[in-house]
Amino acid sequence: MSNNRNPKPTPDLAPDLSALQIRLIEEFQRDFPTTPRPFATIAEKIGSDEESVITAISDMKTKGYVDRVGATYATGRAGASTLAAMEIPQDQLEKIANLVSHFTEINHNYEREDKLNLWFVVTAADQASLNTTIHSIEAKTGFAVHRMPMIEHYRLDLGFALQWN
Amino acid sequence: MELSELQHRLIEKLRDGLPIGKRPYALIALELGVPEETVIETFDHLIKDKVINRFGMIVRHRSLGYRANAMCVFDIADDLAPDIGKIMANLPYVTLCYRRERVKDVWPYNLYCMIHGRDRLTVRAQIRHMIARLDLGDIPSKILFSKQCFTQRAGKYGAPSASSSLDSAALTGGSNTDACAISPKPSVIGRIS
Numbered sequence: 001m002s003n004n005r006n007p008k009p010t011p012d013l014a015p016d017l018s019a020l021q022i023r024l025i026e027e028f029q030r031d032f033p034t035t036p037r038p039f040a041t042i043a044e045k046i047g048s049d050e051e052s053v054i055t056a057i058s059d060m061k062t063k064g065y066v067d068r069v070g071a072t073y074a075t076g077r078a079g080a081s082t083l084a085a086m087e088i089p090q091d092q093l094e095k096i097a098n099l100v101s102h103f104t105e106i107n108h109n110y111e112r113e114d115k116l117n118l119w120f121v122v123t124a125a126d127q128a129s130l131n132t133t134i135h136s137i138e139a140k141t142g143f144a145v146h147r148m149p150m151i152e153h154y155r156l157d158l159g160f161a162l163q164w165n
Numbered sequence: 166m167e168l169s170e171l172q173h174r175l176i177e178k179l180r181d182g183l184p185i186g187k188r189p190y191a192l193i194a195l196e197l198g199v200p201e202e203t204v205i206e207t208f209d210h211l212i213k214d215k216v217i218n219r220f221g222m223i224v225r226h227r228s229l230g231y232r233a234n235a236m237c238v239f240d241i242a243d244d245l246a247p248d249i250g251k252i253m254a255n256l257p258y259v260t261l262c263y264r265r266e267r268v269k270d271v272w273p274y275n276l277y278c279m280i281h282g283r284d285r286l287t288v289r290a291q292i293r294h295m296i297a298r299l300d301l302g303d304i305p306s307k308i309l310f311s312k313q314c315f316t317q318r319a320g321k322y323g324a325p326s327a328s329s330s331l332d333s334a335a336l337t338g339g340s341n342t343d344a345c346a347i348s349p350k351p352s353v354i355g356r357i358s
Contacts (some may be wrong), residue, residue: 024222025222025224025229028221028222029219029221029222029223029224030219030220030221031220031221032183032220032221032222034190034205034208034209034212034220035205036188036190036191036201036205037187037188038183038189038190039185039187040187050187054185054186054187057185057222058185060222061185063228064225064228065224065225065228065229066222066223066224066225067182067223067224067225068181068182068183068222068223069182069183069185069189069221069222069223070179070180070182070183070220070223071176071179071211071217071218071219071220072217072218072219072223073176073216073217073218074215074216074217074218079168083265083277085272097313097315098315100315101315101316106316107316108316109314109315109316110234110311110312110313110314110315111311111312111313111314111315112236112309112310112311112312113309113310113312114307114309116271116272119236119309119311120315120316125168125173146268146271146272147266147268148265148266148267148268148272148277149265149266150263150264150265151263151264151265151266151275152247152250152263152264153261153262153263153264154247154250154251154253154254154262154263154264155254155255155259155260155261155262155278156218156219156261159219159221159222159224160224160226160229160231160260160281
């Protein structure tokens, strides 16, 4: 593909993506159009057609490269959220992690290498719902949930580049 | 910021992603029983008011080759954290950077940054560069690489509810299929060495 701003990514990154798909990922992790026919708007911008864009995105969802077309939210502007961590004995980690994951208020649930080994983000419509959820997790699992709410951000999620820095 | 009921409902709808078809906003409008223009205007407002920070394709970064994910935490004097945070945030390999509250007697760290990279060797080199560049050698810090990803999905900012909600899989004892990367296997997804 010929796009000087976006050099061809190294082949080990998603080798089965088409040139159109690479371009879609490079350019539409942000500023997705809010026109009645957004995929036609995208097609117009990059010289493709609506049907191809729809097919290309559907295919990336099927293959697991794209989770969804959606939004990330600024902390503090949409409801309430916090980073949280738990200290779980290794032999119970998977069981507890799955219990935690099943709360729909949880996202980004990871095992990390530390004494505090289970890390996740809790989001809710308001602070009261957030507290309720955290207490429910503690009751359900029998382990304490430590909270690390954000004070301020210096860099927010901007999406991922397909080429390495 | 207080969100309207319609905004809450739209955010909840968007958790599953925009339908991938010709008129996605019309489809959402139909489901919510409001005009298409109202859905579009509401999204435009959420974006303009910066409630939505980013609207677009949400990729599964692990499947795109970002397999090493380090959370670096520092215990920095509160009055120095903003200046250092701003410089840290501008390093090309830093993907996220925040100041967070400490947890008394448990977690003294207040400055966080995330580095998503191809492999641990590269990410460790980037962390060394960051520590040298920002003169953080004497600051208490930790690097927490992620090992397993159990869930990556959208945040739930929908309508407030009295009780916390478990999804149906929990009630039926099903496994967690909410993948973070390409994997046909449920439960543990994307184990990293």
